[in-house]
Amino acid sequence: MADRTLPIDGSLDLTPPREGESTWLETLHSWVITVDHKKLGLMYMMLAIFFLLVGGGEVLFIRIQLAVPNNHFISPQVFNRLFTMHGTTMVFLVGMPLVFAWANYMIPLQIGARDMAFPRLNAFSFWLTAFGALFLYFSFLGGAGLYGVGNAPDVTWWAYAPLTARAFSPGNATDYWALALLVTGFGTLGGAINIIATALSMRCKGMTLMRMPLFTWLLVVDSGLLLITITPLTAAQVMLMLDRYLGSHFFDTQAGGQAYLWMHFFWIFGHPEVYVLVFPAFAISSEVIPVFSRKAIFGYPAMVAASVGIAFVSLGVWAHHMFTVGMTSAGNAFFALSTMLVGIPTGIKIFNWVATMWGGKIRFATPMLFCTAFLFQFLTAGLTGIMLSVAPWNWQLHGSYFVIAHFHYILVGAIVFNVFAGIYYWFPKATGRMMNETLGKWHFWLFFIGFHVTFDTMHFLGFEGMPRWIYTYPADRGWDHLNLVVSIGGLIQGVAVLIFAYNLISSLLKGTIAGNDPWDAWTLEWSTASPPPAYNFATDPVVHSRRPLWDVKHPEDPDWKYE
């Protein structure tokens, strides 16, 4: 065999060449025209964090409105626009950009490449996403203008027919919604193609597919899922525009169309979309948990197989969102069983993360705290998911706050928790500085408490029969105290996020210098400088195992001996 040493042992001078003084305009220009995967990754991240604050701001109004019964803080029309924009923003302008933020920044570094396979397509995809986002928010300026919350869409984030028909939605609000999703959808397709091409064709010497970090694996499977599921969404948006402007009747029941055709098109995208959004969370935990438990990930091949399994099964469960439309009992039974089937590969993942921690020397630094909470919350969300997959149970709780509680357990309890874990973990790599651990712990505990106060309570609101989408409620239903508790929990989460934002900015300016490898980690991104130079690696890395940096640090007992 060839030599077993890595040319990435830290002895190389990887500091980027010094740049001359540049004005802020030149700096801005360099970011706007960039095709560098790291800059684009950070731009996706900034886009996502910006819209996370916007979407969070929207929910602030919603929770003030619902805190007490018979409230008239905002009008029903504004309420409808706010929850529509909240959902659309969080899914398409936060969750989706986050997929590409992580993938862009991390994949070339993790597979030892100098950039993505198609750098220009990468920039094009980012700007499509950014302008699609801008387009959606231009709707606020239409119609009645800013003060009356303009012409913003008010049809919920899944825009069921016939709400979207011209007869029920006469202005341009729904058009903004459909066109914005079309534009960001093309950005998503470009990004997904790029990720797959990069992972298949740009891996460094020695990195076989089964040595690729699980993080990269998950985002590749994620991109495959996106390629399949954005297609029906795009088709549905085109049909919707045809219905609205060219007199077709795909979704018009009065003219022989089918309203639930839209539901099929939307949910065959919409259910796998949940996994599209949660895969980056799995990816982050699959890196953080081993490093902070000081053990290699348990059952790597099973983890890869489970990822592909989840993606595959998730394509056949969509009609569990439609148990109440009156499918045949065979249809109900199929979608109930296929939904329960997701529990098997997901269970494999949870067991493997726990088995990785088992017997490890666990360090509860901030990233690990967030990942540990994620394991419990994800398990709970899975259990309420199985409850909802039982069709007769679903008939009782459909359209209630129980459903909101269930999916926020995934979207916040799994995804947002891991986003925070990932930012604390890779911030030192991207900026060269550590985030403050004390503030990190405050952030974690406040967010953890706020999350449970809000979303645990929401389950009980669902049992008490509170429906979704209502802008206020009478005082005699037994919902008032629970709603107040939910709103207070939201406030605690808001404070935690402000602490996080402060930590982010102050650490960027004066955090302690991180060095190349502050966590004593094992994947390739930690072998280069922090922040990495434009070319990532001075020489092309050569790897011999799944943990190339372990091999360098432990030449007496390298991983490749066991492969």
Ligand SMILES: [Cu+2]
């Ligand atoms: Cu679903």
